[in-house]
Every structure is written in C-alpha cells, then in structure tokens.
Amino acid sequence: MLDNYSKSKIVLITGASGVIGNSIVNLLSEDNNLKLLITGQNEVKLKYLKSELNNVLAYLAGDLIDYKFREKLISSFSEEFGGLDILINNAGIYTWSSIDNLQAEQIDKTLDLNLKAPIHLCHLISQGLKKKKWGRIINIGSISGSVGEANASLYSASKAGLIGLTKSLALELAEYGITINSISPGWVKSPLSESVFGDENNPLNEKDEIDCVPQKRWIEPSEIAHLVKFLISEPACGLTGQVINLCAGLSLG
Amino acid sequence: MSKNLFNKIWDSHKIASLNSGQDQIFIDLHLIHEVTSPQAFGMLRALGLKIAYPQRTFATVDHIIPTSTLKRPYQDSLAEAMIVAIKENCEEFNIKYFSPEEGSQGIVHVIGPEKGLTQPGTTIVCGDSHTSTHGAFGAIAFGIGTSQVRDVLATQSLALGRLKVRRININGKLAAGVYSKDVILHIIRVLGVKGGMGFAYEYGGSVIDAMSMEERMTICNMSIEGGARVGYINPDQITFDYLQGREYAPAGEKWNEAVTKWKSLASEADAEYDDIVNIQAESISPTLTWGINPGQAMSIGEKIPTLEQIKEEDQGTFEEALEYMKLEAEKPMVGLKINVAFIGSCTNGRLSDLEEVAKYVKGFKVSSNVKALIVPGSMQVKREAESKGLNKIFEEAGFEWREAGCSMCLAMNPDKLQADEICASSSNRNFKGRQGSPQGRTILMSPVMVAAAAIKGEVTDARQLFKI
CATH class of the missing domain: 3.30.499.10 (Aconitase, domain 3)
Structure with missing residues (x-):
C-alpha cells in the first residue's frame, strides 16, 4: 500500500484568504505531514489563519498580479523552508462582462492573475521539484474554461489557458514524479459567485441558475478541498494531466 | 433514558x-x-x-x-x-x-x-x-x-450536523495547587487533540460541581483543543448565582421563569450519552505542555516522555515537537529557563485568575531575565482588579499591567515572542509560531504556575515556591 507521504511536505496555497482557499487551508492543516505556506490579499485573514490553525508555518500578503511579488514569494519561502513540494494555484478573479463592454485593464488584470501567475509560479518552482523528483501542482480552474460561459469570455479564456498549462506541464514533468492536475468547479458558494448574482446588470438570479444544475445545488468549498487533499496525496501518483469537473453535474449539459 | x-x-x-x-x-x-x-x-x-x-x-x-x-x-x-x-x-x-x-x-x-x-x-x-x-x-x-x-x-x-455527546466525569477532590487549567490539560492529554472530533463534551462529576463559573469557563474554553467544537456544563445554582443581576440577564419575574426553564434543561442522572469517560481528580497534578499541541502535556513532576511512552496516534509529531522545542526525551521540564511569562487570554484572563496569582506573588520579584505580562480579559476585569489593588501587587512584583485584549495568546497585535524565546503562558495554544515568532516556543500551564516560572526564571512547581 502507498503510504500517504514518506516525509512532511511544504505546500503553498494562493488565494488563501478567500472562501475556497480558506477551506483548503482548513482541511490540509489537519494533516501533520503537510506544512502550509499561505498567500492572499487580506493580510489580517492570513494572520488569523496562521494563529488559529496548526501546521500553517508562514504567510505573505500581496498581489499576485505583480510578478515581482511572485518572485519574492517563492524566493523568501524557499530560503526559509527549503523549497516547496506542492503548489495549489487557487487565486483568481471572476470577470462578468459582455465582449462589448470589456475594458483593456480588465483583460490584463484577469489574465495576469488567473493565468500568468500560475504559469509563472510553476516556472519558479519547477527546478526545485525536479531535483526532489517529487511534486504536486493543482490548478483551480472552472468549468467555464471547458464548456464556455456567455458574458464571461475573458474569465473562460483564462481558465481554458489553465487546462493547457495542466496538460502540457504534466507531459513535460511526468518523468520527474511530478503530477499536475486541474479542478474545474461549477457554481461554488463564495463571494465570487454571489457578486455575480448581486450585480444588478446580471439577468441571472440564484434560483434560475441552481435550476440548471442537475444536482440542484451549489458546490461547497469543502468539496474542492477534499479533492485537493486526494490529488496531492501519495496514492494519487498515477493521476496527472487531468481536468476534473467538480460541478454537481453542470458540465454534462 | x-x-x-x-x-x-x-x-x-x-x-x-x-x-x-x-x-x-x-x-x-x-x-x-x-x-x-x-x-x-x-x-x-x-x-x-x-x-x-x-x-x-x-x-x-x-x-x-x-x-x-x-x-x-x-x-x-x-x-x-x-x-x-x-x-x-x-x-x-x-x-x-x-x-x-x-x-x-x-x-x-x-x-x-x-x-x-x-x-x-x-x-x-x-x-x-x-x-x-x-x-x-x-x-x-x-x-x-x-x-x-x-x-x-x-x-x-x-x-x-448534530454532534454525539461524550460525558466526562471528574470525580474526587483536586489537590491544593491543582487548577481547572490542569484538569482540562489533563483531559486533552488523556483523550488526545483529535479525540473529541464529532463530539460535544459534557463535563460533570463532583470536581466540576464544586467549581466556580470562571473555573468552568477555563474547562469549556479548551474543549476545541481536544477536538470537541462544543464543551458544556449543566447549569446549577452556581450558574444562576453568577448570572443574577448582570446587565443582560433576565430580571424581576422573568428571572424566576428563566431559572425554572434552565433547571429543566440540565441532563438528568439517567441521561443518554454516546460515550462516557471517568477521570479521578487525585490523578491530576499541575500540568504543562512540552510539545507543539496542547495534548503533548505532562505533570510537573514527570519527565518528557519517550516515543514509546506516548499513544501511537501522537507519535507522528513527537520528533518534530522535540526538535522545535529544543527539548530532549526523559529530561524534566523543571529548571528549563524561560524568557517571557504571559498571564491572560480567554482561558485564564478573568478576575479570579488574577486574584489567585496576586495571592501568591505578593513579596516576590519577577526574575530579571524574564519579561512578564498580565493582561486582563476585559476592561471590566481591569477595573475590578484595580479596585482591589491587584495591579499594585503585580507591578511591585515586576509584572507589566496592561489594557484588555488577546495580547500574546495569538500575537496578532504588538505583543510577540522574539526568535526562539520560551514563554510560560496561561493561554490555550502552543502551536508552532502561535505567539508571533516562527521559532517562538510556548509552554501552556495555569496562571499560578506561570507566575512561579516568572519569579524563578525557569519552569518550577508553584506548590513548592509558594508553599501551597
């Protein structure tokens, strides 16, 4: 039987101060073999998570849109904790806008955070993982990236990009014992989704949207956390390059 | 049932x-x-x-x-x-x-x-x-x-989701110098930091019955450290006496109605539980932690355990804990030098905690190598303590007397350990880095034990120092 981790692993979770990130941090912190480093924009929330949860070693608040912050994040954590083993690219923003109304700034911001940051973070840790001959990368995408979503072309494009990253990197790093997978949630109960329904320009309401979901419900953040926990485990070593739709059936059409 | x-x-x-x-x-x-x-x-x-x-x-x-x-x-x-x-x-x-x-x-x-x-x-x-x-x-x-x-x-x-209920009976009589903090640290040590997951803990027995409300709060406060999100004690006359006359408590006729209702809610002798644990009070000594979770605890008279002596479920973090704490198995904690002493927090920052400490520190001085803080749990506690002159006793003994807040329990404020300082602390968590420094070390114990450590500059048995 494959033991879950022969030695403790250093995990970096981005977007840790958001609802999904928070849920991932909470669940993973229960495993004493995982030592967590967290980043996000809400410094107080990160500070609180660190003081409340066991196994959260450090936090660094900042904006992943800034590539200098990404470099600082990886170099300072690597220096202090001896390199990462697991990266969870969770930070992201949702942009709801018709193609007509998109602003150039929005395009840059969405692609910077949702796509360029994960690519850059993978770049910054890839050599370290190769040396260890072990690694796990999880990208939190969205089913919009594979099935499309009207009035969210920018967001969908950024999440589709993550699928390309996941599959290509999985091929490139397979021989080093590194796996890369993507989780594509459907509608998750989080401020990100609620901001969409709260938008007065949005014709959708929560009830109509849930009616479209085969299981007639939201995805809970903790469901994503449990899947992350499995995908980064030792027994999941043969699973790589996969995009898993965690969507209560929504992606089935 | x-x-x-x-x-x-x-x-x-x-x-x-x-x-x-x-x-x-x-x-x-x-x-x-x-x-x-x-x-x-x-x-x-x-x-x-x-x-x-x-x-x-x-x-x-x-x-x-x-x-x-x-x-x-x-x-x-x-x-x-x-x-x-x-x-x-x-x-x-x-x-x-x-x-x-x-x-x-x-x-x-x-x-x-x-x-x-x-x-x-x-x-x-x-x-x-x-x-x-x-x-x-x-x-x-x-x-x-x-x-x-x-x-x-x-x-x-x-x-x-509904929780299961575990009744924890603590019967017998606590020895002098053994406090409610020792009782809850002992319970967590016995049942483990994850032992309470999925359970509410109902604490009872003669020891709990005899405790003041503030002592009971210390017990329930740390339930979560044993994995139980909920911990409670059945209401009794001590509960009602504490509440009567407080600002938001029912008054007048409503008071009597409330007490009648409250009495009817307490678990009866034949109440049904999912699990029952019995602990004898005489087996509890002043207890303190040696590791990086509240279950890694020992009696003041014991030595730090070896890997073989602890439960299998706790063995995973044993070496990590000793390495982080810079401690060795089979050595005593008594005599370990401390740098900081912290009395306060939602576990032990109430008036009776401060009164108990004041009773013993009068006439003693905090060691010159120790920074010692006493932080009242609320401004009301602060004012009451000052009206009784406790702040003077503390300040004369060399403790800093503060305004109300969480302070060094979790170091989200300016009170933080530096580098690998060791803190004798009356708080509730000894996780790595909890008190602000990534290498900072926390030893949980009762307020009186913290006071004794502050005075001697090292972990010590408060019963001997204060002749309790």
Whole structure:
C-alpha cells in the first residue's frame, strides 16, 4: 500500500484568504505531514489563519498580479523552508462582462492573475521539484474554461489557458514524479459567485441558475478541498494531466 | 433514558431538517470581533442583505487591538483600520458594540458572560474557535468561519450536523495547587487533540460541581483543543448565582421563569450519552505542555516522555515537537529557563485568575531575565482588579499591567515572542509560531504556575515556591 507521504511536505496555497482557499487551508492543516505556506490579499485573514490553525508555518500578503511579488514569494519561502513540494494555484478573479463592454485593464488584470501567475509560479518552482523528483501542482480552474460561459469570455479564456498549462506541464514533468492536475468547479458558494448574482446588470438570479444544475445545488468549498487533499496525496501518483469537473453535474449539459 | 442537555437544546432550536442530513438551527446569540467580521459585512453589502436580528449580535475588539496603550491612532495602521471598520459596521447595521471609545471592550469570551449575555439553554456562535467557553453556562456554543458569520447575520440560523455527546466525569477532590487549567490539560492529554472530533463534551462529576463559573469557563474554553467544537456544563445554582443581576440577564419575574426553564434543561442522572469517560481528580497534578499541541502535556513532576511512552496516534509529531522545542526525551521540564511569562487570554484572563496569582506573588520579584505580562480579559476585569489593588501587587512584583485584549495568546497585535524565546503562558495554544515568532516556543500551564516560572526564571512547581 502507498503510504500517504514518506516525509512532511511544504505546500503553498494562493488565494488563501478567500472562501475556497480558506477551506483548503482548513482541511490540509489537519494533516501533520503537510506544512502550509499561505498567500492572499487580506493580510489580517492570513494572520488569523496562521494563529488559529496548526501546521500553517508562514504567510505573505500581496498581489499576485505583480510578478515581482511572485518572485519574492517563492524566493523568501524557499530560503526559509527549503523549497516547496506542492503548489495549489487557487487565486483568481471572476470577470462578468459582455465582449462589448470589456475594458483593456480588465483583460490584463484577469489574465495576469488567473493565468500568468500560475504559469509563472510553476516556472519558479519547477527546478526545485525536479531535483526532489517529487511534486504536486493543482490548478483551480472552472468549468467555464471547458464548456464556455456567455458574458464571461475573458474569465473562460483564462481558465481554458489553465487546462493547457495542466496538460502540457504534466507531459513535460511526468518523468520527474511530478503530477499536475486541474479542478474545474461549477457554481461554488463564495463571494465570487454571489457578486455575480448581486450585480444588478446580471439577468441571472440564484434560483434560475441552481435550476440548471442537475444536482440542484451549489458546490461547497469543502468539496474542492477534499479533492485537493486526494490529488496531492501519495496514492494519487498515477493521476496527472487531468481536468476534473467538480460541478454537481453542470458540465454534462 | 432521558435526553441530555445538548439534545434538548438542539431539538428546541431546530427550524428544519435539511436534505443534506443537517439541521437548520436557530442561533440565539452571535458575538463578533474585529478580525472575522469585516468580510462577512462586505458580503452582506454585496448581496444587499440586512441583518435579520441585529439585537442578537454583539461586537467588541480583542484580537488586533494593542494592550500597551489606548492612544489613537494605533501604531499598526491595519489595527486602526480594522477597529474603525467594526465601529462603522456596527453603526450601519445597528449592533451593540462594546468599544474602546466607551472603555467597555474585552475578549469576546470574557465579555459575553460578564454582561450576562451568555445564558443557559441558548445557542451561541462567534467567529472564533474558543467560543466553546460559553458552554460553561449550559449553552451550545461553538466557533464558526467567516462565511457562517455572514449566514448568521443574514438569517440568524446555520445548517449544522448534530454532534454525539461524550460525558466526562471528574470525580474526587483536586489537590491544593491543582487548577481547572490542569484538569482540562489533563483531559486533552488523556483523550488526545483529535479525540473529541464529532463530539460535544459534557463535563460533570463532583470536581466540576464544586467549581466556580470562571473555573468552568477555563474547562469549556479548551474543549476545541481536544477536538470537541462544543464543551458544556449543566447549569446549577452556581450558574444562576453568577448570572443574577448582570446587565443582560433576565430580571424581576422573568428571572424566576428563566431559572425554572434552565433547571429543566440540565441532563438528568439517567441521561443518554454516546460515550462516557471517568477521570479521578487525585490523578491530576499541575500540568504543562512540552510539545507543539496542547495534548503533548505532562505533570510537573514527570519527565518528557519517550516515543514509546506516548499513544501511537501522537507519535507522528513527537520528533518534530522535540526538535522545535529544543527539548530532549526523559529530561524534566523543571529548571528549563524561560524568557517571557504571559498571564491572560480567554482561558485564564478573568478576575479570579488574577486574584489567585496576586495571592501568591505578593513579596516576590519577577526574575530579571524574564519579561512578564498580565493582561486582563476585559476592561471590566481591569477595573475590578484595580479596585482591589491587584495591579499594585503585580507591578511591585515586576509584572507589566496592561489594557484588555488577546495580547500574546495569538500575537496578532504588538505583543510577540522574539526568535526562539520560551514563554510560560496561561493561554490555550502552543502551536508552532502561535505567539508571533516562527521559532517562538510556548509552554501552556495555569496562571499560578506561570507566575512561579516568572519569579524563578525557569519552569518550577508553584506548590513548592509558594508553599501551597
């Protein structure tokens, strides 16, 4: 039987101060073999998570849109904790806008955070993982990236990009014992989704949207956390390059 | 077999059974503080929602507020911004706020009981894991996350799964110099830090029956450290005597009605439990932690255990703990030099904790190598302690006397350990880095044991130093 981790692993979770990130941090912190480093924009929330949860070693608040912050994040954590083993690219923003109304700034911001940051973070840790001959990368995408979503072309494009990253990197790093997978949630109960329904320009309401979901419900953040926990485990070593739709059936059409 | 208190309260607060298998439970009292509430208010605003029952939510500031000075603006601009934000949120949503402006702030788990808000038979939540403290009054009280804070604000209810109930009997008589903190550290040591997962702990037996409300709060406070989100004690005459006359407690005719109702809620002798554990009081000595979780604990007279001596489930973190703490197996903790002594927190920052410490430190001096803090749990505790002259006793002995707040329990404020300093602490968590430095080391113990360590400059048996 494959033991879950022969030695403790250093995990970096981005977007840790958001609802999904928070849920991932909470669940993973229960495993004493995982030592967590967290980043996000809400410094107080990160500070609180660190003081409340066991196994959260450090936090660094900042904006992943800034590539200098990404470099600082990886170099300072690597220096202090001896390199990462697991990266969870969770930070992201949702942009709801018709193609007509998109602003150039929005395009840059969405692609910077949702796509360029994960690519850059993978770049910054890839050599370290190769040396260890072990690694796990999880990208939190969205089913919009594979099935499309009207009035969210920018967001969908950024999440589709993550699928390309996941599959290509999985091929490139397979021989080093590194796996890369993507989780594509459907509608998750989080401020990100609620901001969409709260938008007065949005014709959708929560009830109509849930009616479209085969299981007639939201995805809970903790469901994503449990899947992350499995995908980064030792027994999941043969699973790589996969995009898993965690969507209560929504992606089935 | 009759229903225990937990199930009586649960059933009387159930609004609906949900398809998920959970129940929708009405929440009587919601306490909020500056750290876990701002996002919840933000979400409410984004959704255009109002607070369902603003009179059932009470706010204060404790986590990030400095305790060294009340001068505004605070040096930490983030702290200043958060304390401005909670004031504005409370004004906008019409929530009662125990504020620094009116000098009524304090640790949320100290304020609830002292104002008489915490009452038997109620459901109480707060965005803080030590909410189990309020269970001392025979309430179901537990910590919640920020999105649940939002849900309670918007609906005054939560979707929850029912817990199993473990009765923990502590019978016999505690020896002199053994405190409620030792009892709960001993329970966690015996049952493990995950032993209570899925359970509510009901504490009882002759030792609990004889305890004051403040001692009971210390016990319930640390339930979560043993994995139990909820810990409670059945209400009795000691509970009623504590509550009578407090600001928010029922008064006049309503008082008698309330007491009758509260009495009917207590678990009867034939109540049904999912598990029962018996602990003999005589087996408990002054207890302190040697590791990096509250279950890694020992009696003051014992030596640090070896790998073989601890339970298999705890062996995984054994070496990590010793390496981090820079300690060795089979060595005593007595004689270990400390750098910092901290008395305070929602576990042990109440008036009776301070009175007990004052009783013994009179005439002693804090070691010149130790920085020692005493931080009252609330401004009310501070004022009461000062009216009894306790602050003078502390200051003469060399302790710093502070304003109210969480202070060094969690170091979200300026009180932090430096480098690998060792802190004898009356708080509740000894996780790596909990007290602010990534290498900082925490040893949990009772306030009197902390005071003894501060005076000797090293871990010591308070019973010998103070001739208890």
